[in-house]
Amino acid sequence: MGGHPRQDRSSFDLRLRLGAEATQVRVQLPTVPVRVTGVLPALQSVASAVVDAAARRVERQGKAISCRKGCGACCRQPVPVAEAEAAFLAELIGGMAADRQAVLRRRFRRGIRRLGRAGLLDPIRRLGQMPDGDARRRLGLAYFRQQIPCPFLEDESCSIHPHRPLSCREYLVTSPAAHCADPVRNRVERVPIPSKPSVALYRLGDGSGGGKPRWLPLILALEWAEQHPHPAGAAPVPGPRLFEAFLRELSPGTPPR
Numbered sequence: 001m002g003g004h005p006r007q008d009r010s011s012f013d014l015r016l017r018l019g020a021e022a023t024q025v026r027v028q029l030p031t032v033p034v035r036v037t038g039v040l041p042a043l044q045s046v047a048s049a050v051v052d053a054a055a056r057r058v059e060r061q062g063k064a065i066s067c068r069k070g071c072g073a074c075c076r077q078p079v080p081v082a083e084a085e086a087a088f089l090a091e092l093i094g095g096m097a098a099d100r101q102a103v104l105r106r107r108f109r110r111g112i113r114r115l116g117r118a119g120l121l122d123p124i125r126r127l128g129q130m131p132d133g134d135a136r137r138r139l140g141l142a143y144f145r146q147q148i149p150c151p152f153l154e155d156e157s158c159s160i161h162p163h164r165p166l167s168c169r170e171y172l173v174t175s176p177a178a179h180c181a182d183p184v185r186n187r188v189e190r191v192p193i194p195s196k197p198s199v200a201l202y203r204l205g206d207g208s209g210g211g212k213p214r215w216l217p218l219i220l221a222l223e224w225a226e227q228h229p230h231p232a233g234a235a236p237v238p239g240p241r242l243f244e245a246f247l248r249e250l251s252p253g254t255p256p257r
Contacts, residue, residue: 008032012240016050016251021057025049029243033236036084036207037091039243046250047166047197054193055172063174065191072156073180074171078127078143078217079150081165082201083224086216090225092163107151111219114148128215141184143217150218165218166198200249207234209245 009028016023027042055065067074081089093104115121123139130136152160158168172191173179179186202213216224 010240012243014046016046016247021053023049023053027243029239031238031240034239034242035234035236036082036201036204036242037088038236039239039246040084040088042239042243043166043197043201043246044163044169046246047169050195050197051169051172051191051193054191058174058191065172066174066177067172068177070156071177071180072149072153072158073177074168075150075153075156075158076144076147078124078140078219079165080128080167080198080202080215081218081221082198083205083214083216083228084201085165086218086221086224087228088163089160089165089218089221092160093222104151105222107149108219108222111148111151112223114146115143115219118142118146120146124217125220127217128213144183148219166196166201170196170198195251197246197250200246203249204242204246207237207242207245209249 009030011026011028013026014024016025025046027045029042030038059065093101096104112121115124120139120142124143127136127139130139150158152158152164158164170193173188174191175187175189179188199213202215203209203211205211205214
């Protein structure tokens, strides 16, 4: 992804301290000027490393991660994605075979039509800008009741698992997997993550950082990408500089070592 030749990339070894635990991660970054989509694979690597460290922490406490392949209840939530992730997913689909693209695009359209029939489409389009957390949760539950599967969900498993959004990587539970099918009646115990890479990405925005979190529900990703074919905002900058901005959002005041 990102369209940059391999010789324009460099590898970096990082040691991040988040909370009481340090985690190691190696990332590859484009050295040429790029937008945020160009560094997303590196951000995905960081997110996976952070989540793995959080999982090890709860396992040392005697708990077990109950998420398994074939358990897709969480894939019927209004999964939040950063604007850069929406563009990334549109690019990912655009690189697939024509018949595969057609299948996925139909699923996105079908989900949007169902939201429209339920009277939820306009509110869902505003979900990422709602300041009231309780209102967001109520709308999220209304969405969940529609049981609209993520367009990438197949056989209750993620068909783009290596490229899945950061928020998906962060969603791990230790409660019984069956509880996720009815989160209103059942208690769902999520694995706590001290510094969420997804939130750092939302704050990073177009690469300038420091602004209000910018995200949207995944079901609207293609719609958003079509409406923003040439996103306005910060000019492309070298990948390492973008990555440093992300790390500042991830752990303010704590430089990587």
